[in-house]
Amino acid sequence: MTAVEAPPRSPRAGRVAPTAGLRGGRRYGKVLLYVALVAGAVPTLLPFVWLVRSALMQDAQMFVAPPEWIPSPFQWSNFTEALTAQPFWLYFVNTVIIAVISVLGTVLTCSVAAFSFSRLRWRGRNVAFAVLLSGVMLPYAVTLIPTFVMWQELGALDTYLPLTVPSWFAGAGGGVFNVFLLRQFFLTIPFELDEAAYIDGASPWRVFWTIVMPLSKPAIVVVTIFTFIGTWNDFLGPLLYLNDEEKYTLSLGLASFQSIYLTQWGYLMAASAAVIAPIIALFFFLQRYFIEGVTLTGIKN
Amino acid sequence: MAGMSGQRRMERRWGLLMALPALLGFVIFTAGPMVASLAFSLTDWQVGGTPAFVGLGNYTELAGDELFWKSLSATTYYTLGAVPLVLIVSFAVAMLLNQKVRGLPIWRTIFYLPTLVPAIANVVLWIWIFNPDFGLLNSLLRQAGLPTGQWIYDEAMAIPSLIVMSTWGFGNTMVIFLAGLQGVPRHLYEAVSIDGGGPWRRFWHVTLPMMTPTIFYNLVVGVVGTFQVFNQAYVMTEGGPNNATLFYVYYLFRIAFKESEMGYASALAWVLFMIIVVITFLLFRNARRWVYYEMAGAR
Numbered sequence: 315m316t317a318v319e320a321p322p323r324s325p326r327a328g329r330v331a332p333t334a335g336l337r338g339g340r341r342y343g344k345v346l347l348y349v350a351l352v353a354g355a356v357p358t359l360l361p362f363v364w365l366v367r368s369a370l371m372q373d374a375q376m377f378v379a380p381p382e383w384i385p386s387p388f389q390w391s392n393f394t395e396a397l398t399a400q401p402f403w404l405y406f407v408n409t410v411i412i413a414v415i416s417v418l419g420t421v422l423t424c425s426v427a428a429f430s431f432s433r434l435r436w437r438g439r440n441v442a443f444a445v446l447l448s449g450v451m452l453p454y455a456v457t458l459i460p461t462f463v464m465w466q467e468l469g470a471l472d473t474y475l476p477l478t479v480p481s482w483f484a485g486a487g488g489g490v491f492n493v494f495l496l497r498q499f500f501l502t503i504p505f506e507l508d509e510a511a512y513i514d515g516a517s518p519w520r521v522f523w524t525i526v527m528p529l530s531k532p533a534i535v536v537v538t539i540f541t542f543i544g545t546w547n548d549f550l551g552p553l554l555y556l557n558d559e560e561k562y563t564l565s566l567g568l569a570s571f572q573s574i575y576l577t578q579w580g581y582l583m584a585a586s587a588a589v590i591a592p593i594i595a596l597f598f599f600l601q602r603y604f605i606e607g608v609t610l611t612g613i614k615n
Numbered sequence: 616m617a618g619m620s621g622q623r624r625m626e627r628r629w630g631l632l633m634a635l636p637a638l639l640g641f642v643i644f645t646a647g648p649m650v651a652s653l654a655f656s657l658t659d660w661q662v663g664g665t666p667a668f669v670g671l672g673n674y675t676e677l678a679g680d681e682l683f684w685k686s687l688s689a690t691t692y693y694t695l696g697a698v699p700l701v702l703i704v705s706f707a708v709a710m711l712l713n714q715k716v717r718g719l720p721i722w723r724t725i726f727y728l729p730t731l732v733p734a735i736a737n738v739v740l741w742i743w744i745f746n747p748d749f750g751l752l753n754s755l756l757r758q759a760g761l762p763t764g765q766w767i768y769d770e771a772m773a774i775p776s777l778i779v780m781s782t783w784g785f786g787n788t789m790v791i792f793l794a795g796l797q798g799v800p801r802h803l804y805e806a807v808s809i810d811g812g813g814p815w816r817r818f819w820h821v822t823l824p825m826m827t828p829t830i831f832y833n834l835v836v837g838v839v840g841t842f843q844v845f846n847q848a849y850v851m852t853e854g855g856p857n858n859a860t861l862f863y864v865y866y867l868f869r870i871a872f873k874e875s876e877m878g879y880a881s882a883l884a885w886v887l888f889m890i891i892v893v894i895t896f897l898l899f900r901n902a903r904r905w906v907y908y909e910m911a912g913a914r
């Protein structure tokens with residue numbers, strides 16, 4: 315539609331005229347492009363539509379063939395009943411607590427380490443960094459059992475310690491990737507800033523806290539988002555370490571809810587929608603950083 | 616000069632101090648557990664009992680363990696299906712979005728959205744989509760007059776179904792491809808056009824070679840990640856039907872935390888580790904043949 319009105323407006327319309335045939339071909343290509351995009355978007359969005367319509371439907375309407383797409387009536391009580399059948403609000407608070415502690419620990423210890431590995435000179439630094447990075451590709455299953463046994467020996471099962479303490483050691487394991495990302499970012503900040511501060515008698519901590527950190531907000535936001543999402547979505551960790559239902563996270567709560575209300579599709583979809591919604595909301599607020607973050611992880615390999 | 620060396624000393628002290636959490640974390644949560652799991656794998660150890668040294672006994676037992684081979688083949692099947700499919704779909708969509716598309720952020724958001732769905736919510740949603748009686752898939756097929764399927768409840772269809780499900784989350788891979796495509800230098804395309812090359816030649820001689828490093832990155836990350844699939848088996852299929860979806864990590868989890876055989880499970884973990892090391896090594900060695908590095912000469 316827009317392609318049709320574009321040519322007359324163009325100041326160069328006269329010059330382009332001889333290639334009108336080619337333009338026709340291009341317009342045809344454009345149409346094909348949008349047809350292909352829509353063809354891809356429909357199956358991508360369909361599961362979401364299915365989720366929302368099922369979450370708002372009465373059972374009777376859900377089991378009608380051929381399937382109906384518009385709930386009638388809108389069964390909002392699916393949400394209220396599903397979310398009170400199990401204490402999802404409590405699971406939400408638990409998940410937020412774990413996520414916030416993990417994000418704080420990861421951001422703080424990873425950026426401190428990244429600062430040391432990029433802007434302070436000490437013997438063995440590069441070797442230490444290489445050794446640290448070797449842990450990134452390690453399959454999590456290899457460290458799973460001894461780590462579990464360790465927490466068991468320490469009497470920390472059924473607490474949040476196994477889920478949060480590792481993040482205060484630079485994320486440990488896969489989280490080390492954050493050290494790498496932050497270090498790459500820190501290396502782009504001019505070193506003259508540090509030198510000037512040291513001449514004024516500043517300590518490395520001051521340089522870190524008052525110069526490097528404020529200049530690294532984009533990288534810190536990226537690490538924050540991905541750590542938050544990683545914790546929010548983690549299932550195996552809570553599954554292994556938490557027994558008491560009062561301590562469940564959203565993922566664990568949803569899995570247990572699923573095993574109880576096996577065929578209550580309205581409830582199941584309402585609960586799923588409620589678990590998905592906060593992350594999607596977060597995405598819409600911080601969209602730019604999400605895309606930048608994924609891009610960063612791909613490019614800086 | 617004295618001040619300079621004072622700063623050096625300060626840097627060394629602070630450098631070590633600030634790297635300490637990360638280094639301790641490596642020892643406590645990575646290196647230590649790795650050595651420990653190797654040691655565990657040489658023992659017969661039921662939780663609550665005392666470990667008894669059995670040498671390579673667990674590993675020889677593995678060789679004769681039918682379920683071990685079953686889990687290995689199920690996981691390989693899944694990886695061989697899911698990784699190429701995700702790569703192709705995400706590359707194709709990234710190519711589309713790399714044209715001059717109106718409303719690029721909206722399209723990108725649409726295709727990225729499934730990636731945001733938390734793993735367990737994703738699994739619950741797809742159980743419902745795969746539901747043979749009233750699920751989305753069979754409802755649509757029935758309406759179109761096509762034959763329906765039992766999906767995850769059918770031994771032969773279970774893994775293909777999970778592969779389709781995994782393709783839904785192609786958003787991350789797509790965004791990385793899109794960034795790679797936007798980094799292909801314009802002048803290369805112009806050079807091909809001047810030589811009279813059309814879209815196909817531009818694709819084969821510029822886009823594809825320039826994208827090989829990005830394809831390689833997505834391939835390695837995809838294979839390593841997919842090989843460790845767990846949630847689908849745990850929540851959706853419990854490894855069934857008839858162990859068709861007994862994925863490796865799920866089998867390991869069952870041995871360790873349901874049957875409490877920590878020694879045997881540790882052997883499984885180390886075999887997994889070796890498999891992933893070998894796959895990664897082979898991928899990297901093979902990469903020399905097809906991955907194009909612009910700066911290869913400079914390095």
